[in-house]
Amino acid sequence: MKSDKSSMSGRPCQPWRVRAAVAGGLAALLGATAGGVPAGATEPELPPVAKAPCPAQDPTLTLPVPPEHGVSQAQVFDRQVTDPSVYGGRVQFVWGALSPNQPPGVVASTYITVFRNAPLRQYTYDWFKANHPDWIAYTADRVTPAWEFNNHVYTPLDVGNPEVRQWMFQNMIEPKIAAGFKVIAVDNVGVRNDFKRAGHYDADGNWVQQFNDDPKDPVYIDYLTDWLTYLRDGLHARGTAAAFNITYHGALHDQYRDDSPEYLEAISRAISISDIWLNEQGFTVHRAENVTDDEWLGMFKLVRKFRCHLMVIDSKLPTAYWYEATPQQREWVVANYFLHRERPTMMVSTGLKDYAAFNDVPEQRADIGTAITPPVKNGTTLWTRRYTQGLTVVNPSSTVTATLELPEGTFTDLHSNSYRGSVTLPPNSGLVLHAD
Numbered sequence: 001m002k003s004d005k006s007s008m009s010g011r012p013c014q015p016w017r018v019r020a021a022v023a024g025g026l027a028a029l030l031g032a033t034a035g036g037v038p039a040g041a042t043e044p045e046l047p048p049v050a051k052a053p054c055p056a057q058d059p060t061l062t063l064p065v066p067p068e069h070g071v072s073q074a075q076v077f078d079r080q081v082t083d084p085s086v087y088g089g090r091v092q093f094v095w096g097a098l099s100p101n102q103p104p105g106v107v108a109s110t111y112i113t114v115f116r117n118a119p120l121r122q123y124t125y126d127w128f129k130a131n132h133p134d135w136i137a138y139t140a141d142r143v144t145p146a147w148e149f150n151n152h153v154y155t156p157l158d159v160g161n162p163e164v165r166q167w168m169f170q171n172m173i174e175p176k177i178a179a180g181f182k183v184i185a186v187d188n189v190g191v192r193n194d195f196k197r198a199g200h201y202d203a204d205g206n207w208v209q210q211f212n213d214d215p216k217d218p219v220y221i222d223y224l225t226d227w228l229t230y231l232r233d234g235l236h237a238r239g240t241a242a243a244f245n246i247t248y249h250g251a252l253h254d255q256y257r258d259d260s261p262e263y264l265e266a267i268s269r270a271i272s273i274s275d276i277w278l279n280e281q282g283f284t285v286h287r288a289e290n291v292t293d294d295e296w297l298g299m300f301k302l303v304r305k306f307r308c309h310l311m312v313i314d315s316k317l318p319t320a321y322w323y324e325a326t327p328q329q330r331e332w333v334v335a336n337y338f339l340h341r342e343r344p345t346m347m348v349s350t351g352l353k354d355y356a357a358f359n360d361v362p363e364q365r366a367d368i369g370t371a372i373t374p375p376v377k378n379g380t381t382l383w384t385r386r387y388t389q390g391l392t393v394v395n396p397s398s399t400v401t402a403t404l405e406l407p408e409g410t411f412t413d414l415h416s417n418s419y420r421g422s423v424t425l426p427p428n429s430g431l432v433l434h435a436d
Contacts, residue, residue, distance in 0.1 A: 054308035062182035064093035070367035074312040074346040077356035100180035109183035110176040116154035140198040191266040243276035282315030296396035321351040335430025338392035390434040395425040
């Protein structure tokens with residue numbers, strides 16, 4: 001990235017320092033008022049719900065309370081976190097925690113899967129075959145179980161069966177609630193039937209066809225959302241919240257990318273049922289080139305549609321460990337976070353091997369105050385959002401370089417580079433700029 005009419009400080013990369021700023025004066029400097037749109041910029045076309053005031057949280061549930069400003073972090077699994085005090089007030093939610101006991105201000109959830117008996121390994125396919133053969137979900141050949149991710153440890157079950165639902169609550173959920181967990185983390189909520197469930201056998205050994213071979217079979221989508229609703233309502237009756245991993249494109253963007261109206265309607269239905277939404281795709285998807293162009297816009301619109309919903313956006317970096325990713329990619333992740341951020345929004349960045357560790361990413365210490373405009377599009381490619389102590393700018397194009405005219409004054413990015421006058425962003429990049 002380069003800055004026109006700027007001087008580069010040359011200081012080494014260091015954790016972001018929050019600088020003092022007068023919010024009202026800076027808001028005037030940036031030429032914006034709360035909720036206003038700067039001249040020359042346009043708001044994205046979003047449904048009316050995406051602009052409505054955010055309602056209060058359900059007081060009957062124990063839910064994470066993200067801070068009003070800065071980066072609110074989540075922890076996805078904590079197998080490598082030996083001492084949760086390292087969170088230091090920066091983490092508000094743990095997805096798939098080993099223990100319900102957490103530092104003050106941290107809400108823990110416990111892990112299950114939506115269609116399978118995970119994490120109860122003692123119940124094998126052979127056990128289900130011997131004891132409950134009519135519970136097993138099969139593919140169209142009527143022989144092969146509808147294994148997920150080619151994992152044969154956990155058995156795919158017919159969650160439309162009332163006996164299966166009762167068994168899952170009694171064996172997978174209620175013991176965890178009794179142990180003190182206030183949130184159940186439900187993994188692998190696929191709104192497409194990509195693992196090719198077709199049906200099951202009844203108690204007399206007769207085949208029961210449930211779904212056709214269309215991954216967006218409306219019968220399958222109704223089946224899924226009925227189960228999610230039953231699950232959430234059952235949890236609420238027990239004073240417990242539901243956190244669903246509903247990942248845009250199933251985190252398999254190249255294989256299962258789907259922007260059809262049917263898919264978007266189905267994923268929206270599923271998200272709306274949850275109390276907390278985990279999206280494991282984020283804006284990187286284990287790719288060096290990030291998420292760009294129409295794929296970026298689809299993700300952005302979905303996230304903004306649910307801007308008032310408690311959510312965790314996990315941007316998976318392409319390296320083994322987070323610190324091996326380039327500073328530019330780490331800043332891209334945080335720039336996107338500030339672009340779509342509302343108070344219920346949490347984020348996490350993970351590499352391939354540090355998924356269950358606490359990743360103290362210095363860029364995620366950024367704090368540019370509170371938003372004073374919605375996200376707006378500047379020109380043909382840039383997206384910006386102004387905050388009381390700075391602004392964020394994202395260039396999601398994979399091909400176009402673009403220049404943003406800056407307000408008067410000096411701005412500093414997350415790696416101590418200074419900018420005055422304007423800043424030029426290459427394709428596939430983002431900056432978080434603090435006003436000095």
